[in-house]
Amino acid sequence: MRFFATAAKGTEPALRDELRELRFRRVRADRGGVHFEGELIEGARACLWSRVAVRVLLEVASFDAGDAQALYEGVRAIRWDAWMTPRSTVAVRASCRSSRMTHSQFVAQRTKDGIVDAVRTEAGERPDVDRDDPDVLVAVHLARDRATVYLDVGGGSLHERGWRARSGEAPLRETLAAAILRLSGWDRERPLIDPMCGAGTIAIEAAAWARRMAPGLSRERFGFERWTDHGDAMRARVCDLRDAARAEARADGPPVYASDVDPLAVERTRANALRAGVSLVVETRDVRRLAPLDPPGFVVTNPPYGERMDAEASVIEDLARALRRLQGHTVAILAGSPAIGRAMRSEPERWWILHNGPIECRLLLYAIRGARGGGTGDPS
Ligand SMILES: C[S@@+](CC[C@H](N)C(=O)[O-])C[C@H]1O[C@@H](n2cnc3c(N)ncnc32)[C@H](O)[C@@H]1O
Numbered sequence: 001m002r003f004f005a006t007a008a009k010g011t012e013p014a015l016r017d018e019l020r021e022l023r024f025r026r027v028r029a030d031r032g033g034v035h036f037e038g039e040l041i042e043g044a045r046a047c048l049w050s051r052v053a054v055r056v057l058l059e060v061a062s063f064d065a066g067d068a069q070a071l072y073e074g075v076r077a078i079r080w081d082a083w084m085t086p087r088s089t090v091a092v093r094a095s096c097r098s099s100r101m102t103h104s105q106f107v108a109q110r111t112k113d114g115i116v117d118a119v120r121t122e123a124g125e126r127p128d129v130d131r132d133d134p135d136v137l138v139a140v141h142l143a144r145d146r147a148t149v150y151l152d153v154g155g156g157s158l159h160e161r162g163w164r165a166r167s168g169e170a171p172l173r174e175t176l177a178a179a180i181l182r183l184s185g186w187d188r189e190r191p192l193i194d195p196m197c198g199a200g201t202i203a204i205e206a207a208a209w210a211r212r213m214a215p216g217l218s219r220e221r222f223g224f225e226r227w228t229d230h231g232d233a234m235r236a237r238v239c240d241l242r243d244a245a246r247a248e249a250r251a252d253g254p255p256v257y258a259s260d261v262d263p264l265a266v267e268r269t270r271a272n273a274l275r276a277g278v279s280l281v282v283e284t285r286d287v288r289r290l291a292p293l294d295p296p297g298f299v300v301t302n303p304p305y306g307e308r309m310d311a312e313a314s315v316i317e318d319l320a321r322a323l324r325r326l327q328g329h330t331v332a333i334l335a336g337s338p339a340i341g342r343a344m345r346s347e348p349e350r351w352w353i354l355h356n357g358p359i360e361c362r363l364l365l366y367a368i369r370g371a372r373g374g375g376t377g378d379p380s
Pocket residue numbers: 170171172173195196197198199200201202259260261262265285286287288302303304305315318
């Protein structure tokens with residue numbers, strides 16, 4: 001079976017490396033995600049173990065679809081009864097690129113028509129649509145007038161790990177935090193700090209990754225577990241996968257620190273870490289008082305941007321001054337504006353363009369030189 005794991009724009013190389021490390025087969029990065037192959041259980045394993053993948057999609061058909069009729073016919077020809085009955089609910093997500101049909105909602109609608117008509121022809125009744133919680137979530141991607149139809153193996157976006165309290169804030173997505181950590185080159189052994197932690201996403205992802213906690217374990221069930229072909233044999237295999245994932249987790253990991261000037265953010269991080277089952281050293285601290293880690297380690301952070309210009313400039317100056325002192329540390333900054341790059345006063349070793357939702361950001365990676373080994377104390 002052919003799978004396509006989707007990734008936030010710019011994080012495809014991180015996802016490719018992750019899937020290779022997890023020993024998936026025929027892993028190949030592409031625009032918007034990474035291809036891999038295997039039995040359905042491999043799709044399940046990707047949902048359970050990938051931290052960077054946003055969705056895991058199973059390809060079910062690919063055909064030319066230059067117009068609405070061709071799309072409808074192509075979808076209708078698929079044997080939907082393998083995955084659904086008239087009692088199943090369905091939803092369709094669509095995306096279009098460089099094609100004559102440009103309205104994704106229209107493409108989704110025609111795809112849905114093809115599915116329900118196919119099921120009605122086979123089984124005499126049509127399935128209902130449930131946009132919020134469908135049994136079968138279908139994705140259709142139209143590129144250069146060719147449609148590829150997928151089933152969403154996870155049944156939704158995998159960034160939700162189950163620990164985040166609803167807060168009204170706009171934190172980093174867990175999947176993007178995981179990609180940043182991977183791109184930073186963190187070895188999961190040295191200490192790590194996020195000195196502007198907000199809700200704690202980066203620090204929690206770091207601690208969970210270092211402890212080999214499977215990110216999908218918190219999900220009660222994945223999308224494929226609601227498909228009609230999900231029988232006892234597959235159920236047993238998925239049960240084994242989950243048991244093996246539980247056994248894989250390490251009891252401890254390197255120290256992970258999180259701090260923020262805002263006591264409410266600190267409280268939120270503490271509560272989130274507790275729910276995530278990871279232990280962090282969390283405290284209220286202004287970044288101006290950031291101390292070196294001992295031994296020197298990694299700083300991975302996402303400073304504020306899009307605030308009042310003068311306020312942003314002064315925070316960014318404070319952050320850059322604090323970071324430049326951290327000899328021997330590796331620093332990764334997800335920057336939403338060019339200010340921090342200038343304030344660091346040196347070229348980054350590496351950088352990447354990443355998308356935090358609609359915002360184009362740069363991930364800047366610095367090795368702070370001049371280490372003579374050892375820091376001056378831990379930040380707590
Ligand atoms: C973009 S948010 C970080 C979001 C975080 N990555 C998350 O996922 O929730 C930036 C954070 O920087 C914090 N901050 C602003 N000025 C600070 C300072 N001088 N020292 C420490 N933290 C600061 C803010 O309170 C805010 O929580």
